Amino acid sequence: MIRQRALPRLAALLLAFIAAPFAGTLGADTLDEVRQRGYLKCGITESGVGFSYLDANGQRAGFEVDHCKTIAAAVFGELKVEYVLATPQTGFTLLQSGAIDLFPAGATWSYLRDTSLGLDYAGIYFYDGxxxxxxxxxxxxxxxxxxxxxxxxxxxxxxxxxxxxxxxxxxxxxxxxxxxxxxxxxxxxxxxxxxxxxxxxxxxxxxxxxxxxxxxxxxxxxxxxSEPQGPLVRQNDSRWRDIVWWSFNARLLAELHGISQANVERVRAESGNREVQRLLGVYGDFGQVMGLDNDWAYDIIRLVGSYADVWDRNLAPIGLQRGPNRLWRDGGLMFALPFR
Known part of the structure; x- marks a missing residue:
């Protein structure tokens, strides 16, 4: 028989036991974990030339790899990335377990993936079929x-x-x-x-x-x-999802304003456009809202480039046309969310 005064302690222990498996998820703060580690762990697949491959210098390159670099640039202002090889199947479990911080390897955004895996999509960066x-x-x-x-x-x-x-x-x-x-x-x-x-x-x-x-x-x-594809992050970590979402959006917004890796320094110094100034960290404290430096988007464009830069470097050489991946003003589906 359990004595009455022991019941509160027993109840507390039971609650702790039940809550334990969810504590890491509910209290997740990937940004802090990545910063403490000193680099991003990014899941990639061996999807081939244009998307994810080893270039002539033995370096990781491709459209998929540039998504990893984009987030590292936003967080560190440097390309501090560890690439973790995955398959379309193991990428989900690696992310769920915390073995990687991000899985940007072209997973189609579907109902069951979004609602049953404990993962969230952070935008669409590629439309395919x-x-x-x-x-x-x-x-x-x-x-x-x-x-x-x-x-x-x-x-x-x-x-x-x-x-x-x-x-x-x-x-x-x-x-x-x-x-x-x-x-x-x-x-x-x-x-x-x-x-x-x-x-x-x-x-x-x-x-x-x-x-x-x-x-x-x-x-x-x-x-x-229809195969809309985007990066995946763990659920219940809204700040990290915001960082991934807005980092990809920054590349689209850069293209919309004619900003590229080649001209970003000049545009930053000379532009009088207030949205461009906010994007490039010249005006306001927009990085601090997400726990980043105000130069976070400038660092993305400086180190990785606009969406057009990433496409032209990786996919144009293998003959892929932009098609639905053009900006909306050019007849495509890509919308840059307003930076204000």
Missing amino acids: QGFMVRKRHDVKTVTDLANATFCVAQGTTLEQNLADFFDSEKLDYELITFADTDKALEAYQADRCDALTMQRAALATRMSGMADRDDHHILDETIS
Whole structure:
């Protein structure tokens, strides 16, 4: 029998036990953790030339890698980053466990990912759609020509569900062969184990650019899904989410105002535009609101560049057109949120 006076102590212990697994999440402050560590831990995938790869000097480069650099620039004013290799599947668990601070590796923003993983998206930095690579000798013109075809696909991605939704709606049969990651799926396609390789069209373009027999293949014009992609952070850490969100937005705003890595010093010294002055830390204390230096956005543009700089450096060389990733004023979907 438990004595009456022991009940409050027992209740307190039970509450502490129940709350313990959630304490780290509820009290999370990634910014403080990153600063104390002295560098950002950023999850990246081996997604290939243009997105994430080792350049001729053995350095990490690509569109995806520049997202990591963007946040490091905002926090430190320097590119202090440790890159942690992940797959589209392990990136989520690495972030959930605290092994990385950010996963900006092109994960599609979907309902279940946003609501069931304990993670939050921090904006959209790339609009894409699921496409198909096929051999020219098969004379495939449209996706419906792939009825009864065999598809190579990376497992654990939204690609499988998109295929099922499309072919079910068209009342067409197909066969699926799944692989641990996109590289394995590509290898199987090149070994002629399937009729088509399916993934986001940008990823297909990247892989095709590295194929020795690329002239024997083509990517269909059609897409069967909308794939808005953005960086992921842990839930219940609103300051860190704000930093990631507004850091990417700063690159868009820079492009909107014609600011680039090449001219940011001159613009900072000469511009009379008040929004530009706020963005570049000349006017107001806008960095302090998020716990950053007022030069945080200036450091992003100085060290990484505008959205256009990042695109032109990484994706234009592999032939990707901006398309929906153009600024809204140019007919695209990219809106820079106002800096005021």
